[in-house]
Amino acid sequence: MIIKKIEITNIRSYKEKTTIELPMGRILFQGDIGSGKSTILSAIEFALFGLGDIDANHLLRIGESKGSVLLEFESGGKIYNVFRSLLRRGNKIFQEEGFLYDNGVKNSYSVGELKSKILNIIGINERSQTKTTSTIYRFAIYTPQEMMKNVLTSNNERRVEILRRAFGLEEYSIAKKNAEKFSSWIRTVTKIKRSMMNDLGNYKKELQNIQNITESLKDEVDYIKDSIVGHNDKIQSTLKKMLDTRQKKERIIQAESSILHLQTTLDKNLKLKEDTNLELNKINNELHDIYQSEKIVADLSPKYQDYIQKRDALVNVTEKVSQYDKLLLDKVKLESSINSEREMFRSNMKTLDSELEELALDLQRIEDETENLNYL
Numbered sequence: 001m002i003i004k005k006i007e008i009t010n011i012r013s014y015k016e017k018t019t020i021e022l023p024m025g026r027i028l029f030q031g032d033i034g035s036g037k038s039t040i041l042s043a044i045e046f047a048l049f050g051l052g053d054i055d056a057n058h059l060l061r062i063g064e065s066k067g068s069v070l071l072e073f074e075s076g077g078k079i080y081n082v083f084r085s086l087l088r089r090g091n092k093i094f095q096e097e098g099f100l101y102d103n104g105v106k107n108s109y110s111v112g113e114l115k116s117k118i119l120n121i122i123g124i125n126e127r128s129q130t131k132t133t134s135t136i137y138r139f140a141i142y143t144p145q146e147m148m149k150n151v152l153t154s155n156n157e158r159r160v161e162i163l164r165r166a167f168g169l170e171e172y173s174i175a176k177k178n179a180e181k182f183s184s185w186i187r188t189v190t191k192i193k194r195s196m197m198n199d200l201g202n203y204k205k206e207l208q209n210i211q212n213i214t215e216s217l218k219d220e221v222d223y224i225k226d227s228i229v230g231h232n233d234k235i236q237s238t239l240k241k242m243l244d245t246r247q248k249k250e251r252i253i254q255a256e257s258s259i260l261h262l263q264t265t266l267d268k269n270l271k272l273k274e275d276t277n278l279e280l281n282k283i284n285n286e287l288h289d290i291y292q293s294e295k296i297v298a299d300l301s302p303k304y305q306d307y308i309q310k311r312d313a314l315v316n317v318t319e320k321v322s323q324y325d326k327l328l329l330d331k332v333k334l335e336s337s338i339n340s341e342r343e344m345f346r347s348n349m350k351t352l353d354s355e356l357e358e359l360a361l362d363l364q365r366i367e368d369e370t371e372n373l374n375y376l
Contacts, residue, residue, distance in 0.1 A: 001122045002074040003044065010045075010067035011059060012039040047071035047082050048122070050115050056093035060086045075121050078103060082118060 003022050008014040013036040020040060029037040046059060047069040060067045068085035081101035087094050099108045100117060109117060171242075 003071065004041065004074060004079075005042060005072040006047070007041070007068075007070040009069075010061040011043050011069060012036065012061060012062040014039060014043075015064075022191060031073050044071060047084050048118050050084065050098075050111050051095055056086055056095065060088060060093050064088070073122075075123075079114045080121060082114070084114070 002024070005019065005021050007017055007019045009017040013034060029040065042054070042059065044197050046054065048071065051059070064090045066085060068083065070081060070083045071079045072079065074080070075114055082098065083100075084098040085096045087096050095111050097110055098114045099106050100114060101107075
């Protein structure tokens, strides 16, 4: 990978957009403390790998709301431009979505996707998580002073361990240890195999003895086989008899089941017959009662006709009584009305008598006054 140019805007000491050309060959950055030498290297790291473990507050210029880095580099004969930016929102700073120009074609990527794409282009075997540090860049290209101080002041073992982790050499150390363990295991297995080879002669003698015993046992095995064949014939005959017996037993069980079913059906039919006889007796008794009732009705028929006639006569009498009661009620009402009129008349007569008395008094008074006038 060859870095050709970088544009820095509002990153640490760089306020306005600053373009830095990086020619081929060795490059020396010279300047006072705080002039921006380390910022260039930090900006390159940010453009390639994102923030990682870098504090965004230390990267974005104080007082600015947005900062960005545009890096142009060559890899595999192709020119790439990668752009990343930071945005301040309140008290927090966020890394925005970046983009990559590949032969002039712009492609937008998320923070993690852009890091994976860059690692694939430049061929660095590192973890693609967004918050992990690029150890190869930190130790091979730009090592901050504090980190370099820790490396230089550590003992040899600690220094080697740091470098192993930085460049992925720890995996080779683990592989070496595993190889040593495997080699030790191979040596142990080899010793065991050799010991077994030494005992192979004894095993062969024991095998020969076993084979001799096996030959002597073959005759006994043949005799036992013949006996087994005879016993098998007897067993087959016995099994056949057992099968016949089982079939007979099953037929007996089926017959018993049929008998039980028939007995149950017979009991039900007998019970039904008894119930039917009882019902017939009940019906006969009811018929006899009906016959007796019809006979009684026939005997009572003349009396019933007489009853009908008397009932009709009684109805006529009842109607006349009802009419009489109505007339009697009208009479009572009329008498009551007459009595009321009579009382009212009497009251009026009393009133008239009282008025006549008053008139008589008035007339007497007038006559007296007339006499007095005549006298005068």
